[in-house]
Amino acid sequence: MEVCNRCKKGHLRSEGRFAQMMVILVFLLLLPHIACQAQVLKCGMWNSYLTIPKYYQSGDFIYGGIVFQASYVRPHNFSNYPSGPPLKKIIVTENYQHILALAFAVKEINKNPQILPNTTLGFKIYDSFLRPRWIYHAIMQFISPNKKLVPNYKCENHDNLLAVIAELVADVSQEIPIVLGIYKFPQLMCGSATVETESNNLHSSYQMIPSGFHLYRGILQLLHHFNWRWIVLIAANGENLAWFMTIMFPKFSNRGICFAVIESFTSLYLCYDAYTEITKCAMEFYYKVTNSKANVLVSYGDTHSMIFLIYLVSIDAINKSKGKVWILTVGMELKNVVRKSRWDIRGFHGALSLALHSNELPGFRQFIQNRNPSNVKGDGFIKDFWALAFHCKFQDSVLGSMSGNICTGEEKLETLPQHVFPRSVTGHSYIIYNAVYAVAHALHAMYSSIPKRRAMLKGERRKQQQPWQLHHFLKMVSFNNSAGENVFFDQNGELVPRFDIINWITFPNQSFIRVKVGSMDPRAPGDEAFTINKDAIIWHSWFNQVQPFSVCNANCQPGYRMKRKEGQPFCCYDCIPCPRGRMSDHKDMAECSTCPDDQYANKDQNLCLPKIVSFLSYEEPLGISLAMCSLSFSLITTLVIRTFMKHHNTPIVKANNQDLTYTLLISLLLCFLCAFLFIGRPEKVTCLLRQIAFGIVFTMAVSSVLAKTITVVLAFMATQPGARIKKWVEQSMANYIVLLCSIFQAGICVVWLATSPPFPDSDMHSVAEEIVLQCNESSSIMFYCVLSYMGLLAIASFTVAFFARRLPDSFNEAKCITFSMLVFCSVWLSFVPTYLSTKGKYMVAVEIFSILSSSAGLLGCIFSPKCYIILLRPELNKKEHVIRRKH
Incomplete structure (x- = not known):
């Protein structure tokens, strides 16, 4: 056991030497800055203008605090020390609340016997002035004896530093954790959101502010909600910009968001030098990021960036340029900057910001109500705040040039406007309050975890606890604060993010108010993670209270x-x-x-x-017309049949095979009637019969014409002396021709029905606005085989009739057949391209028209001359006129 203890002491001693060496190294690095500061103070030029106010309260353990309340405007040329009063002081009055939040939390803990009984907490708070040198100076003070700048030197008046709560700017937010990490002091960062770097992963650093990743996710939700896709991004520095381009830029692009301009304030610093006016550089930078069509400007930075941005917007207010929607991130909230000449902030009217979530702390308002310089001891911040907030001056103030009444110290904080000193708890004050309690609860957990030694850890012995022992408990800390909200860190040592969406309303007197219009909480389920009341938002006056658009070009409308x-x-x-x-x-x-x-x-x-359902019906004009035509031709054909039957004994009826004549007339009648199969809603039966009936009936008609043509030729040849062909004319050869031709067509139709029969179908695509109900022929090859076979018969009949047209008969039927076949072939040759070029029900109409017109051509060309003779010229209906031999 003694060996272990000696090893442990030796290990601690080694760690101490290593820490001392690292402090010496850091001190040497900072020596030029400290020497410069010492030289300036020695000269006495800045001594009266630039001191480090601090707020000190003793205790068993001390919180180190680095906050920002005041800053100084630097001279334009730093090559020489300025003569006369070189600096202009500015005060951010709202930030005094951050100091009070820390003091209030310590006061509550000291009065609460359940957290740290028999242990008192104190604090030592320094102002950062937004300058790295003064932040480093404060750090050196934390690890030095009281009133001496000797880092790592322990003596009797050395405070026990418990943790450091730092409200830092981006320029030093990465380096400070490394410096304090040498001693493993718990560091709770409460400034601006940081990007992910190796220093963020130090075991001694805890982010009370959500990281840049969470912040940009919130911005992305906000942009997506308002459909803003063309934006400008201004980053605090090049490091933040490089991180954004690597990590977040693809995520924005995936959500359809583009950037008109991406800039950082670093480019402005590169422009400014001893020979270039700061105003010229500032306006060039400002107009570069604002003179685009993008109406939304996202500014990611810290308080230092925000002060400079207010300066830019103030200068631009003189020119009254086009209004923009500013989206401000955590650390860039609009604040009251008190200086000699007031800045115009109306350009931020209607701005939206992602602010740290806050809640009212019981007793905090009462804590600040009675606070004044006369009843507060050790507060080195209050006089500067008081003088500039109440526009007065203290008799012992170094700000001798300041005009106004003498401060009585009895002024009331509650009388100040909200933009000067908000009485409701701000997000940063709320975070600092929670940070103080997080360390206290971790210390309490550490004491509670060692029950055997609890009795020994009393009084001075508790001071021997080392800060690095807190880390194990700080990582696991979880508690409900006085506002009833749960506070804990995630596995990365970050506070679980939660934002309030703030709408900033400015007024001509340079005052402003903040209005909470929504919130974002990644822990909330579903739609509750992002809520916003768009109706409560006040937009910039440029947009006439209409939600702004921010796109590269006008939206593409539907269509x-x-x-x-x-x-x-x-x-x-x-x-x-x-x-x-x-x-x-x-x-x-x-x-x-x-x-x-x-x-x-x-x-x-x-x-x-x-789509409308479409088919050739009896209820539309086209269907009615075709049906009437079909019926009319059918009646005409019937009349012709009746006429021929009535005069069946006349020579003109008996001539050229009376049976063929009746077969042709009946076939034509059926052709006219089969048109009715094509009209009406397609059904299974009609689809099966439609093309089959049409093919067979038409084949009978055409084969009858062919047989008649052959009969005419054979009859003429039989009249020649000694002709042996006479016996063929007397026999029923014509009937065999019709029968064989029809049977062959019927065979084609049977094969069609057996292999791929037609069926009812709906055509969705041929006609854009209609669903065409039709009969699907199933096999276009078989359909065109039927047509081709009829075409061959028609061409054969036309050829034979054409050569027989000059036979010497008084009534030569070959001429009539020639004309009829000419009409028939013309109709069906024009049918094919017409049929293929039409769509929908008009395809059916084309086929019906072809059936009617070709049938009518056969009926008219062949039978109209005969009917004329039978009905009107009966004197010609004699045998001597029908057959006249050639002499």
């Missing part, structure tokens, strides 16, 4: 799609109409979509309308 512009970010695009038959029903669609099969795109191509 159009986006086409990216070459050489431009993907947010910049042209709008082109959707192709015919496609539609877009939302703004800014990348591609036009196709409507469902039972719908079609309207004329504006922004909506899908139901």
